[in-house]
Amino acid sequence: MTRPSGFDERNARICLLLEVAPSLRLRDVAQDLGVAEMTLRRDAASGKAGFACQGGYIVRGRSTDAYDFDEQMRRASEAKRVAADHAATLVPDGACVFLDTGTTLPHLARALARGRVRRIVTHCLTSAELLHGRTSAEVEFIGGRLQSRTRSCHPPDPLKVLKPLGIDVGFLSAGGLWEGRELSCSHDYEVAMKRAVIALARDSWAVLDSSKIGDRRAVRFATLDEISGVVTEHGVGRRAVPVAEAD
Structure with missing residues (x-):
């Protein structure tokens, strides 16, 4: 060895x-x-x-592949809802928006359902269920291999699938923001979709509650320099770590 x-x-x-x-x-x-x-x-x-x-x-430990979706949905739910409300302010009328998997972005799906977006693209079953019948926007669900741990689907070539859709704003989930620069998630299979969104969207934002700042998950997928910034319950940080604790 x-x-x-x-x-x-x-x-x-x-x-x-x-x-x-x-x-x-x-x-x-x-x-x-x-x-x-x-x-x-x-x-x-x-x-x-x-x-x-x-x-x-x-x-x-908590940073391994043992990821309990329902438990994570309950964790810091109010902070996630507030972070999602901040993220919604970044979406212009008529935009095409991508929503990643995770337990924060379903809150954003609920907020966008009441807005004036043109199209919402997601591979997250939870977000798709929340949007079904509750929005006038076009909802594009991305199919592929179902991953039950994150309640999401993953096509073999996300870049090819997403490119024709014209995504204006992409919102990404992250399990950790390490040393103010490194974004990470719990599973290898999440990375291809996240990287495709970063490559294609005009703006891409990581949305997470502030308890994830200083944490590191098993798989690194981007650095803060590669995206537009980070949104937490404390507000929007453009290419800089947002305030981690309230004053």
Whole structure:
């Protein structure tokens, strides 16, 4: 085994192992990675790892693929609603808007249903259900392989599917904003759609509640320099980290 040289490599290796096993023996993992058990305990305690240490075992932490959609929908729901209201102010009348998957953007779908957008494009089942019969805008649902964890569909070539639709404003979900620059999510399969929206939309915004600032999920998908900015319950930050805490 090639031994990882730092935290990021150790974290990635352990998260991969946890995809096929619910728990790992701490002593065995430390030996395989060529580090002390205490090093892995410190990694887990840092709050940046995708795993946790429980007794003599390593288990999945909150940043791994164990993503509970319903639990995340309940979490910080008021902050997500307010963030969505701020995001709605960025949409001009007559625009074509893309809504990513996630647990914040369904709140934006509800807000846009009452607006004057021309078209709403989404691959999120939750947003599509909220929009059905509740908006005069054209709703374009993007089909593809269904991913039940995020209640979303993913086509083989999102760029090809989205390009003819003429997206003006794209809103992206993010599970973490690390060190004010790095946007991340929980699953590899989310990345292609997010990157396609960033490439095609005139403006693209990450919408998240401020508890995600300083967090890092398993998969990096963009840096803040690549998008228009970030929207939280505290307002809109254009290519800069918005205020993380209320005054």
